[in-house]
Every structure is written in structure tokens, then in C-alpha cells.
Amino acid sequence: MVIDRGFHEVSGTDIPGILDEAARQGVAVFTLSTAGQTDKETFFGAVRETLPLDPPLGTSRMVWDALSDSVWGGLHKLKSPRVVIIWPDARPVAGAEGDFWIALDILRDVAESLAEARCTSERPTQVSVYIAPAPTGGETAPTEG
DSSP: OOOOOOEOHHHHHHOOOHHHHHHHTTEEEEEEETTOSHHHHHHHHHHEEEESSSSSSOOOOHHHHHHHHHHHHHHHTOOOOOOOOOOOOOOTTTTTTHHHHHHHHHHHHHHHHTTGGGGGTEEEEEEEEEEEEOOOOOOOOOOOO
């Protein structure tokens, strides 16, 4: 398995291989868990609990631009050349679809901009974001055999 920089949608069955390869390569991994919910509050909570943030976000502050800046700053401050973010239970939820697409845009933008030397004072970070849509309705999650 190759861990590629950028934003990737994968099957939930691919996640163990990504985790194994990241461990083999010594790459830091952050796993966002939203339990299949993708409303703004749930996403912000998952990010606060999982990702390094700089500046930190208070619990009452839920501004998308502030979240984006904080995630970017936190990952850049790690001074790690490579990082993997996995969101294994991502899917739009009725009534919060807009929040889901904004969250994906933020993750995509952070991955792209941290890879640019000119945006990072010549210290880029290769961010690999893997999202695996959570099963919906009548679907069942894959089981291990």
C-alpha cells in the first residue's frame, strides 16, 4: 500500500492497510471519529479531540475559518514531514449536508496548502487524508473474517 499525499476517498476495508503502512513508515496518524454524524458541532468536537491545533479552539468557538487555520497551524507546528488523517465514518447526514462538504473542503485545503513550500516557510508537510464513508441505512459495515 502506498500512502499518497492529498485527499482520498477509500473503502472502510482499506483503512487497516493504510494504518499498517503508516506504522511501518513511522508516519503520525490521526483518526477522526464522528460516529457517522457530520454536523458542525460533532465535527468540531472530533477535531478538538484528535488533531493538534494552533491556536487552540475554545469549546464555544465554532467558526469554520478559525478551525481551518487552527488545524493548519497545529499540523505545521508538529514539524513532521508526513502526517495521515483518517476519517473512517464520514458521510453526509440529513440536515447537515452543508457541514459535511465544508469539513471535506477544509481537510482538502489543509492537505494542499501544507504541501506548498512557499506557504510553509520552506517546511512543507505531506498530509494524506483518507475518508471512508460510513454505511448508511440498509447497508452493513464490513466484518473481518
